[in-house]
Amino acid sequence: MMNDNCISFNLDDNVFRGRVVRLDKVLSDIFSHQSYPDNVAAAVAETSVLGVLISSLMKFEGIFTLQMQGNGPLSVLVADVTSAGKMRATAKYDAKAIADAQILRKTEGQIEPAPHWLGQGNLIFTIDQGKNTDLYQGVVDLQGKNLAECALRYFKNSEQIDTHLRLFLQKNGNEWKAAGILIQKMPTKGGKDISEDSDMLAELWNEDKILTDSLKQEEIFDKNLSLNDILFRLFHEHKVRVVKNTEYQFGCRCSRKKLLNTLSSMKKEDIDDMVENGKITATCNFCGQIYSFDKGELIKH
Ligand SMILES: [Zn+2]
Numbered sequence: 541m542m543n544d545n546c547i548s549f550n551l552d553d554n555v556f557r558g559r560v561v562r563l564d565k566v567l568s569d570i571f572s573h574q575s576y577p578d579n580v581a582a583a584v585a586e587t588s589v590l591g592v593l594i595s596s597l598m599k600f601e602g603i604f605t606l607q608m609q610g611n612g613p614l615s616v617l618v619a620d621v622t623s624a625g626k627m628r629a630t631a632k633y634d635a636k637a638i639a640d641a642q643i644l645r646k647t648e649g650q651i652e653p654a655p656h657w658l659g660q661g662n663l664i665f666t667i668d669q670g671k672n673t674d675l676y677q678g679v680v681d682l683q684g685k686n687l688a689e690c691a692l693r694y695f696k697n698s699e700q701i702d703t704h705l706r707l708f709l710q711k712n713g714n715e716w717k718a719a720g721i722l723i724q725k726m727p728t729k730g731g732k733d734i735s736e737d738s739d740m741l742a743e744l745w746n747e748d749k750i751l752t753d754s755l756k757q758e759e760i761f762d763k764n765l766s767l768n769d770i771l772f773r774l775f776h777e778h779k780v781r782v783v784k785n786t787e788y789q790f791g792c793r794c795s796r797k798k799l800l801n802t803l804s805s806m807k808k809e810d811i812d813d814m815v816e817n818g819k820i821t822a823t824c825n826f827c828g829q830i831y832s833f834d835k836g837e838l839i840k841h
Pocket of ligand 1: 792824829
């Protein structure tokens with residue numbers, strides 16, 4: 541059974557659209573290069589699911605990046621997804637600050653929602669379709685009890701599309717699984733704004749939201765249920781129609797050349813601090829690949 545995929549579906553004669561996603565092996569690959577504290581791993585897993593959900597709603601050829609940055613001990617969360625289904629994710633954080641805060645609050649061993657650790661900041665979407673194209677960017681303040689709420693603010697404020705979204709996390713030993721489901725009103729139907737439509741549509745939308753909320757953690761992570769099975773269970777009375785099934789794999793796009801460019805743009809003092817025995821070693825945060833450069837190489841570059 542495929543476990544790293546996202547299904548696009550429509551409901552109620554295509555007046556609503558949805559996505560359901562489950563990530564398993566991709567997360568193992570993302571985490572195989574890093575040992576994150578649980579709170580950070582949970583945030584990275586949720587960011588990965590959100591990245592897939594949101595990118596799957598957008599038409600693009602290239603790279604979609606979801607980034608959250610804040611002034612808290614978890615300063616950056618980033619997941620990127622290519623139109624070919626390759627994805628990666630990472631985080632920047634202060635492990636000691638997170639541990640200390642949990643000791644102080646007596647919440648050790650508990651997972652607290654990502655916005656709590658991010659503090660004040662932004663959630664940013666970027667779509668890069670390559671050279672000679674404009675970068676599309678959407679930005680919204682990080683506000684909400686959890687990452688799902690933060691993302692919903694984007695749909696509400698920037699896109700003005702009614703959206704309902706849930707994220708799920710599961711940890712078994714050191715294995716993380718994450719999943720998500722989203723339903724959304726279509727922006728228009730046949731050129732007509734459906735918000736002007738009947739009470740019946742409002743009722744259908746309400747029912748679909750309630751059904752989405754009825755999805756249980758043990759169902760979404762049930763190995764014996766495919767995402768198709770889950771959709772049918774939830775929405776069989778709402779004319780659920782599967783439109784597309786997309787698979788995702790871990791994939792990093794780092795290269796020696798890209799890293800050399802990044803290092804070359806740094807201040808000379810910072811580079812000097814990194815030199816050891818005439819060499820600078822840097823590790824890709826996404827995939828763990830280690831690159832080594834001569835100091836001279838950077839200066840020439
Ligand atoms: Zn890499």
